Amino acid sequence: MRRGELLAVVGENGAGKSSLMNVLYGLYQPDSGVLSLDGQPVRFKSPRDAIARGIGMVHQHFMLVPTLSVAENVVLGREPTRNGLLDLERAVQEVSATCARFGFQLEPRARVDTLSVGSQQKVEIVKALHRGAQVLILDEPTAVLTPQESDELARVMRGLVAQGHTVVLISHKLKEVLGVADRIAVMRRGRCVAEVRAADTTAEQLAALMVGEGQRAPATTSPPAVSQAPGESLLNVRGLQATGDNGRPALRGVDLEVRAGEIVGIAGVDGNGQRELAEVLTGLRPLTSGSGALLGGPLSGLTPAQARTRGVGHIPEDRLHRAVVKALSVEENVALGRHTRPPFAKGPWIDFKGRRERTRELTVAYDVRPPDPEVALRALSGGNQQKVVVARELDARPRLLVVVQPTRGLDVGAVAQVHAKLREARDQGTGVLLVSLDLEEVLALSDRVYVFFEGRVTGHFLRHEFDERELGRRMLGTTEPGHA
Amino acid sequence: MPERVRQMLPSVLSVLLALGVCWALIALTLEPGTATDAYLQMLWGGIGNWPAYLDGAAATVITRPLGESAMKAAILTLTGLSVAVAFKVGLFNIGAQGQMLLGALAAAVMGAQVSLPGVLHVPAALLGAALAGAAWAGIAGLLRIYRGVHEVISTIMLNWVALSLVDNWLVVGPLRGAAEGGQSITGTAEIQATAVLPRLLGEGSRLNLGFPLALAAALAVWVWLTRTRSGFETRAVGLGAEAARAAGIPVARRMGLAMALAGAMAGLAGAVLVLGTEGRYPGTLGAPYGFDGIAIALIGNNHPLGATVSALFFGVLRAGGTRMQLLGVHKSFPELIQGLALLFVAGRMVWLALLRRRNVAPAASAEVPRA
Incomplete structure (x- = not known):
């Protein structure tokens, strides 16, 4: 990367974007390879080293103390003191100066928990700049922002670049990347597969690069095509809406159906409502709107106990938290x-x-x-x-099995076994709803696939229609919602 | 070494270490010989003076100390169970003291103001005490479930509310016993004879029905926790509430019921004190048995039977401790031993790490108390 430019790093989930940035920031140690800064090979043992060399990072989840003021948060870790006591007045002055220098409008005395999410993010950026960051890494900065806040952030980033800072933006939102970046690096499966100038490319090309050209072999052999017609409808939802943990809508009107004897895959980038869907179907999260029939009963007001009695099985994503009691x-x-x-x-x-x-x-x-x-x-x-x-x-x-990320972190043998068991259940008449962030897994197992983007179904594909490029585009929301 | 034994060792070693430290303290301040003699006196005072008995003394040299020990052990067992039961569902009940006060008051009122035949009076008074304790603990349980108020805070505050309510108002005010024979009494009226817990070893010993009752309660709690569906659900909630919720277990109901059961145990402790020894609610129920329950439960590894063993041990020490005074040793040493043992047990992970280094232990580690 060059001084004074805005580089965007894009890629699917698990492509290695965040790992790479964590190496840059000193959180992870590289197993091999060399990191150079201004032509000098460097080795960061911890974020402290990285900060000392002028690298700052804004995490997806803010690292702020909500009950402290803006100024206190910014100086945290290197507080100005007078006679060994905290000098808050000077902190406020210093932070005001930093804000003024970079054109941020923040009230240094405001408590952080009274600020909007977009302002909190600015506090994070100011914090990094205040420590002399020349290179600023932003990990999925717009994931939590409204469109207006995102536009504001884009202006802030361009402003920093204009002042000679270098900004690295990690994202999987192609449109905004194209709008703001100078150069775009595309990562896939831990490799940088392409580097393009933003002016010379389109969202379509980027999506194709991210997902790959379909040349890779499926991880496991394809299942035998189901000869018999799918059985009775087990789950049928219309206009399903639910709220996520952050209080924002996570599902914004989902229609889908699962029948007996089929595996229905949900494809999507992490955080597009798949997890919340699984929680609603297992009674762990209330739905806020919409209607649904689940195994002969209504979906609204469902409790986990009722879900089990009706015949819903659940293999949750968070094993230690949700599935087992390890003691x-x-x-x-x-x-x-x-x-x-x-x-x-x-x-x-x-x-x-x-x-x-x-x-x-x-x-x-x-x-x-x-x-x-x-x-x-x-x-x-x-x-x-x-x-x-x-x-x-x-x-x-179970008559309906809700499966989320069933093979994450498993070795090859265990993955094959879990896949075989899921197919076996399907062949015995269970309807399986498979949520996975691993597109290969979804495509290898599913008879049908729904694509999720921002809490809506943006695509529906039957097995013979599977097309990784088209799926990838729909996962990234680069085409208008609609059915294939 | 079997896992079960390994789990017990930290408690046993902590108690031994506490005994050793206190012996050294007495030895340093007085004489080593005095320290040993004091420990012997404490032992004879707790389990009965067997040497004297074998030399031909009356049987009361055995039964009287045993009665004192059993009386204390019964109350400590019940308050220890109170803390342990709450712990199993993942709650830290600091409020056994307040729940015990309410239970004691309920037993005193039931015993004095209700007239029932003998076979019914004691069970009715016990039931009333259990319900009073359960209700008091239930306040903290409901606050936790519906308002997210941490039970440590609420139970501590409810202890003070109970103290003010019972000792500072009801017992000196509305429920104060009538003056008898020109003598004004403090506390509530004397309970009726039918409500007194029967003594089991004759009038020379204060061993009463409360002791087998406490043991039966411990056994019942243990069977419930380990053998029944609802006990399993309770433990599952304590060890992994979110997984329990996903498994369809009614987490709020389990928490509420376990907290109520904890309160019932503490309430029974109050009843045993009133119906067994005091005969009424005295002016003030000074003894902090409810707070001792925390130490008893933790030293017993929050296991119902472990808490019982620990209550028996400290019951003996407490009862015998008074005899140490004959040698000029202060009678609070048993409490010091208990406190030190608790301190050492709190370093449970250190004990387990020390033990693990010596043995090829399984990968499993201990259940860490959540405080």
Whole structure:
């Protein structure tokens, strides 16, 4: 990258954008390769080194203390002192000076939690500049901003570049990247596959570069085409809306259907409402609007217990948080959620014998190692923990199985096994809703795919219509919403 | 070494270390011989003076100390259970003291002002005390569930509310016992004879029905937690609330009921104190058994049976501690031992790390108390 330019780094999730920036900022150490700054090879052992060399980073999630003022946040870590005491007056003056120099309008005495998200981001930028950053890295800066705030940020970035700073913008929003960047580097699977001048390219070309030209082989062999027609409708939602954890709408009117005996994939870049969809379907998140039928009952007001009773299985994304209790034993985790029914219970009592026998059968069938029902789950490797989850959910013979990122962090063998089990369930008549950020996984397993972008369905593809480039464009919202 | 034994070792070693430190303190301030003698006196004062008995003394040299120990152990067991049960669902109940005061008051009122046949009076008074304690703890439980108020804060504050309500108003005001024979009394009226917990070893010993009752409560809580569906749900909520919610477990109901059960245990402790030894709610219920429950539970590793063993041990020490005074050693040493043991148990992870270095231990680590 050159001084005084705005470089954008784009790529799919998991392409390595954030890892690369974390190396630049000293959070990660490179395994090999050389980092050069102003022609000098450098090695950052920690962000402290990177800051000292004039590199600043604005994280996607702000690192601010909400109850402190703007000035206090900016000087945090290098506070001006007088006689060993904090000199807040000088802090305010210094911060005002920095704001004035770069044209930011911020009230140094305002408490950070009273500011809008866009202003908080400016505080982060001022914080980096105040420490003398010459190179500023912004990781997905517009993910949390309104369109107006995004435009404002674009002006701020251009202004910094005009003053001789270098800005690195990480994003997967192609339109805004094209509008603001000088050069664009495209990353795919940990490599920089292309570097283009923003003026010489289009969103279409970038999307093709990001997704790849479809030359890669699927990770696992394609499933046999389902000969029989899909079965009864298990899930049918219309106009589904729900709010995300940040209080903003995460689902903005989703229509979709899942039938018995099919795997329906949800493709999309992280944070476009897929997670919230899975939570609504399993009763973990209330829907705010829309209607739906789920296994013969209404979707609104669904509780996790009702979802289970109706026959919804759930393999959640966040295994340790949602799927298992790692301080409990393997057999107790196998019973979790089904502990009120045989063979796990006899009346109000736990059926120790039944639970032990069923757990033994499952540890053999799913090759859980060690095959010891009594050992605490935390003693198992991540892959084996996931096998326990998959075994439990499939053993309950769900009619609808909601699966989120089922193979994240698993090794190749475990991935193949999980995929085989999902297909087996499908062939036995279970409807599977598969949410994955790994497009290859979605395409390898699914009979149909819905593409999600910003809480809406922007594409629907049948298996024979799969086209990675078209899917990729829809995942990035570069075409108007509509059905293929 | 089996995992179960390994889990117990930090508590056992902490208690031994506390005993050692206190011995050294007495030895340094007085004489080493005195320290050993004091410990022996404490032992005989707690479990009965067996040497004297074998030399031909009356059986009361055994039964009287045992009665004192059992009385204290019963109350400590119940308050320890109160803290341990809440802990299992992931809540830290600092409010056993306040819940115990309410339970004691309910038992005193039921015992004095309700007339029932003997077989019903004691159970009714116990039930009333349990419900009073449960209701008091339930306030903290509901505040936590519906308003997100941290139970440590609310239970501490409710302790003070209970103290003011009971000791400073009800007992000296509306519920104050009538003057008898020209003598004005403090506290509530004397309970009726039918409400007194029967003594089990004759009049020479204060061992009463409260002791087997406390042991039965501990056993019941243990069976409930380990053998029943609802006990399993309670533990699952305590160890992973979000996973429990995703599994369809009613997290709020489990928290509320466990907190109520915790309060019921503390309430029973108050009832055992009033119906077993005091005979009424005295002017003030000075003994901080509710706060001792925190130490008892933590030293017992928050296990119902562990808390029971720890209550038995410290019941013996407390009862025997008074006899140390014969040698000029202050009777508060048992409490010092308890406090030091708690301090050492708090370093549980250090103990486990020390133990792990010596043994090829499984990858599992201990359950860390959340405070």
